[in-house]
Amino acid sequence: MGENTMIATxxxxxxxxxxxxxxxxxxxxxxxxxxxxxxxxxxGKTTTILMLLGLTEPTLGEATINGIDCxxxxxxxxxxxxxxxxxxxxxxxxxxxxxxxxxxxxNGLDGKKMESKIDDLLERVGMTxxxxxxTGTYSKGMRQRLGIADVLMKDPKVIIMDEPTLGLDPEGxxxxxxxxxxxxxxDGRTVLVSSHQLYQIQQICDRxxxxxxxxxxxxxxxxxxxxxxxxEGHYTLEVAAYPCDDRFLGFIHNMTGVTGIEKEGDKFxxxxxxxxxxxxxxxxxxNRYTLLHLRQKGGDLDEIYRCYFEKAGQDEKHEQENKNGxxxxxxxxxxx
Amino acid sequence: MExxxxxxxxxxxxxxxxxSMSALYRKEMADHITSRRFVIIMLLVTATTIAxxxxxxxxxxxxxxxxxxxxFLKLYTTSGNSIPSFLSFIALIGPFVGLILxxxxxxxxxNNGTLNRLVSQPxxxxxxxxxxxxxxxxxxxxxxxxxxxxxxxxxxxxIGILPSVEExxxxxxxxxxxxxxxxxxxxxxxxxxxxxxxxxxxxxASIALWIFFAVFMSLLAxxxxxxxxxxxxxxxxxxxxxxxxxxNLYINRISPYYLYTEAVSTILNxxxxxxxxxxxxxLVGALSSYLSLGQSMLLVWPHLTGLIALTLGVFTISYVxxxxxxxxxx
Numbered sequence: 001m002g003e004n005t006m007i008a009t010x011x012x013x014x015x016x017x018x019x020x021x022x023x024x025x026x027x028x029x030x031x032x033x034x035x036x037x038x039x040x041x042x043x044g045k046t047t048t049i050l051m052l053l054g055l056t057e058p059t060l061g062e063a064t065i066n067g068i069d070c071x072x073x074x075x076x077x078x079x080x081x082x083x084x085x086x087x088x089x090x091x092x093x094x095x096x097x098x099x100x101x102x103x104x105x106x107n108g109l110d111g112k113k114m115e116s117k118i119d120d121l122l123e124r125v126g127m128t129x130x131x132x133x134x135t136g137t138y139s140k141g142m143r144q145r146l147g148i149a150d151v152l153m154k155d156p157k158v159i160i161m162d163e164p165t166l167g168l169d170p171e172g173x174x175x176x177x178x179x180x181x182x183x184x185x186x187d188g189r190t191v192l193v194s195s196h197q198l199y200q201i202q203q204i205c206d207r208x209x210x211x212x213x214x215x216x217x218x219x220x221x222x223x224x225x226x227x228x229x230x231x232e233g234h235y236t237l238e239v240a241a242y243p244c245d246d247r248f249l250g251f252i253h254n255m256t257g258v259t260g261i262e263k264e265g266d267k268f269x270x271x272x273x274x275x276x277x278x279x280x281x282x283x284x285x286x287n288r289y290t291l292l293h294l295r296q297k298g299g300d301l302d303e304i305y306r307c308y309f310e311k312a313g314q315d316e317k318h319e320q321e322n323k324n325g326x327x328x329x330x331x332x333x334x335x336x
Numbered sequence: 337m338e339x340x341x342x343x344x345x346x347x348x349x350x351x352x353x354x355x356s357m358s359a360l361y362r363k364e365m366a367d368h369i370t371s372r373r374f375v376i377i378m379l380l381v382t383a384t385t386i387a388x389x390x391x392x393x394x395x396x397x398x399x400x401x402x403x404x405x406x407x408f409l410k411l412y413t414t415s416g417n418s419i420p421s422f423l424s425f426i427a428l429i430g431p432f433v434g435l436i437l438x439x440x441x442x443x444x445x446x447n448n449g450t451l452n453r454l455v456s457q458p459x460x461x462x463x464x465x466x467x468x469x470x471x472x473x474x475x476x477x478x479x480x481x482x483x484x485x486x487x488x489x490x491x492x493x494x495i496g497i498l499p500s501v502e503e504x505x506x507x508x509x510x511x512x513x514x515x516x517x518x519x520x521x522x523x524x525x526x527x528x529x530x531x532x533x534x535x536x537x538x539x540x541a542s543i544a545l546w547i548f549f550a551v552f553m554s555l556l557a558x559x560x561x562x563x564x565x566x567x568x569x570x571x572x573x574x575x576x577x578x579x580x581x582x583x584n585l586y587i588n589r590i591s592p593y594y595l596y597t598e599a600v601s602t603i604l605n606x607x608x609x610x611x612x613x614x615x616x617x618x619l620v621g622a623l624s625s626y627l628s629l630g631q632s633m634l635l636v637w638p639h640l641t642g643l644i645a646l647t648l649g650v651f652t653i654s655y656v657x658x659x660x661x662x663x664x665x666x
Contacts, residue, residue: 053456055663075349075458083456089449093367105359106457108352150453 006031006158006190007052011061014047021047023214024061029192029207031157034184036201037194038305039211045194046086048211049162052192053083065158079107082151086163088143092136096127096146099135100153107154121149125179141172148179158190159183165200177204198305210308217308225304234307237276240267240293241284251283252276267293356459360467368437368475377436378479384425385483389490391419396495405626406606408499409506411491413604422487423604426480426514427597431546433479434521437472439542440535441465441526442658447535455663465526465658469651472522477515484511502629509633510603513640517596520647521546527654530661549591557587581613592646599639602632611635 007029014022022044029035037045050056052063054074063070065077090099097118104114122128125145130138138146144164151159161180165173181204183189195201201208202222209219218225241248244266252261252270260271270276277296284291368374395416400407415421420428442465445451455461484507492499499507524545528538561584562568565576588594602608606626627635 050663055455075352075460078456078458081456083453085449085452085456087449089451089453091367091450092448093370102359102363103453103457105362106356106454106459108355154458 004031005029006033007035007063007065007192009048009052009061009063012048012051012058012063013060014044014051014056015059020214022051022058025216027209027216027219029190031190032184032188033206034180034191034193034204036205036208037192037211038196038198038201038208039194040196042213043211044214045211046162049083049160049192049194052160053078053081079154080157082154082156082159084144084147084151084159084161084164086166088147088150090135090138090143090146090150093134095132096135096138097122097131099146100150103150103153109153117153118149121152124152125149126175140167141169141176144168144172144176145179148176148183152183156189158192160192160194162194163196164193165195165197173200180204210305212308218304222304225308235272235275236297237270237272237280238264238267238293238295238297239270239280239291242290242292247287248284248289252280255279352458353460353463356457357463357467360459360463361471364468364471365474368471373436374475377433381429381433381479381483382486384429385422385486387419388415388422388425389487391416392421392487392491393494403607406503407495407497408488408491408503409604409606411487411495412507412510413601423510423600424597426483427517427593427600428550430480430514430518431521431550431593433476434472434518434523435525435539435542435546437475438468438522438525438529439539440529441468441472442529443532443535443538444529446533452663461659462655465530465655469523469526472526473515473519476518476522480511480514480518484514505629506603506606506632509629510600513596513600513603513643516640516643516647517592520592520643520650523647523651523654527650527657530654530657549593553591553594554588557584560584560587578613578615585612589642592643595639595642599636599643602636606632608632608635 005028007027009025009027012022012025012027013020025048027048037048039045047056051058052065052070054070054077057071065081068076068080070077090096091102094102100118100121101114104110104118109117119128122131125148127142127145127149130142135143135146147164164180165176168176177200180191180193184191184206193201193205205222207219207221208225210217210225218228220228239252249261249268252258252268255272255276257272257274257276258270259273262269262271275296277294281291281294283289389411392411392414393416395414396407396410398416399410399414412422415424442451445454445464451464454464488499488507521542525538525542528541529535532538532541561580564583565572565580567573567576567580589598598611602611606628609622609627
């Protein structure tokens with residue numbers, strides 16, 4: 001993995017009328033890395049991506065890819081950057097192969113070289129069998145895979161994907177994520193994935209950035225984010241014991257630093273500002289309870305995400321917090 | 337050193353521009369030609385042409401008995417058996433061809449999600465709209481020229497009289513006007529396809545405009561002319577008749593339909609000597625003869641520039657709109 005910065009933004013801002021879609025974004029993505037841009041719908045992910053491709057002009061600030069200014073030299077940027085939109089479209093009356101051929105021509109390819117490249121790419125994404133079908137008949141998963149081949153036609157250094165896993169079935173999703181991973185690990189391409197689907201992104205990303213209402217609230221490796229949260233005093237503990245009675249509940253409730261308790265099945269989920277594990281196990285031992293389950297949460301993205309999101313919500317008194325909160329945890333939400 | 341690299345860069349960009357433009361142009365042509373709707377308009381236009389040549393041939397003997405010059409041109413302007421002439425048929429049906437080729441040019445790309453993919457390729461955004469316009473224009477030219485030649489060929493075989501050079505030149509100029517006229521409608525339809533989200537809306541809007549210009553514009557013109565220069569009593573009639581006529585004419589000429597019809601009637605009828613109102617005093621001493629081609633052209637040159645200006649104007653609006661439009665938001 002290279003240490004060179006591939007994608008960089010400095011104070012990137014986009015204002016639509018009154019609404020600030022992207023607010024002073026400072027982002028730096030290294031060469032060969034998979035970066036996940038996470039955030040609920042309407043957080044400004046797509047706007048950021050469009051600015052990176054020079055398709056939307058930033059109100060303030062600048063963005064560069066491989067040192068090329070995205071707004072002023074968008075043609076050069078688009079020569080080395082592949083873009084897979086959230087609902088990738090193909091000409092429905094043309095076959096998969098014809099669609100790829102058209103993209104190839106737009107990128108200045110021609111003749112035998114292009115044909116053999118198309119063969120390779122179709123093979124790679126596993127679409128050789130459907131190359132002579134019209135794309136109007138393709139399923140969502142097939143379209144996405146053809147989309148990858150389409151992006152690779154120009155042999156890009158950087159690949160930007162906007163909600164690529166939306167609407168894929170689990171099997172399709174798994175294959176798709178493997179493909180993305182390959183693009184980075186085997187080919188050394190830089191990949192920027194935007195998504196609101198946390199679990200999938202967690203599996204493949206080297207680093208993530210959490211994006212809430214136009215601002216990047218956190219960025220880094222997933223483990224680092226978890227550690228950072230713990231430092232700031234956000235602990236979530238799952239605990240289950242037998243017998244699960246009121247006395248036990250009362251004990252937890254009276255402990256200092258507890259900010260909330262939820263019951264999930266036969267487990268308690270305890271939110272607190274400090275580590276409670278030692279005291280709880282001590283209590284359970286001395287009072288002859290049987291400990292069934294004890295887990296400190298915080299390492300997984302879902303939790304990190306929720307915490308950052310809550311923090312951002314508190315900061316801004318964001319009205320739609322609850323509404324968006326639901327969106328985050330939905331795994332099969334469609335965008336429109 | 338810097339100069340050389342920027343020069344190279346420019347050359348590279350020019351080459352890329354040419355590549356992408358030709359790829360888009362070829363794709364659009366292929367799309368149109370293989371599409372079902374192209375087959376439909378081709379059938380429509382061919383049927384119209386054959387009907388009008390049939391009408392012209394049946395009405396030909398009457399037309400020749402009243403004036404036996406420029407017989408070849410009469411193939412295009414004669415109506416018979418209550419079938420309109422080729423000229424008036426094309427003036428009415430021609431716009432339809434342009435509309436069909438252009439009404440969903442941009443918004444279908446947007447709705448399919450292909451516009452996203454297209455503009456993320458290393459191409460200039462205007463290549464998209466220019467390529468589409470050029471492809472449509474090429475098809476229109478091909479269609480108009482082949483229909484014009486078809487009429488000429490059938491007519492020549494049936495009446496057996498060789499056209500003179502002047503007649504041929506007039507027909508060529510007529511076809512040129514027709515191409516510009518239909519391209520205006522192509523540009524109009526493309527403008528609607530940029531503005532409207534749904535292709536159904538843009539189709540309806542452009543058809544509405546077509547009907548308005550073809551049918552209602554003349555009614556509107558006479559209503560306005562009568563309101564400004566009333567001719568309802570003898571005094572008013574004596575004072576206002578000329579102004580009324582001129583006002584009516586000028587308003588009508590806003591309509592590309594009228595502009596085109598007036599221009600091509602003049603081109604195909606050498607006996608038309610003026611397109612504006614002519615007073616008795618202006619006619620004193622005039623020779624009763626045909627106008628030469630140059631003189632006919634002089635009469636309708638403004639019409640041609642007007643039509644081209646309208647086409648370019650409409651295309652420019654859609655160009656600017658398209659360049660400024662947000663790509664997202666489908």
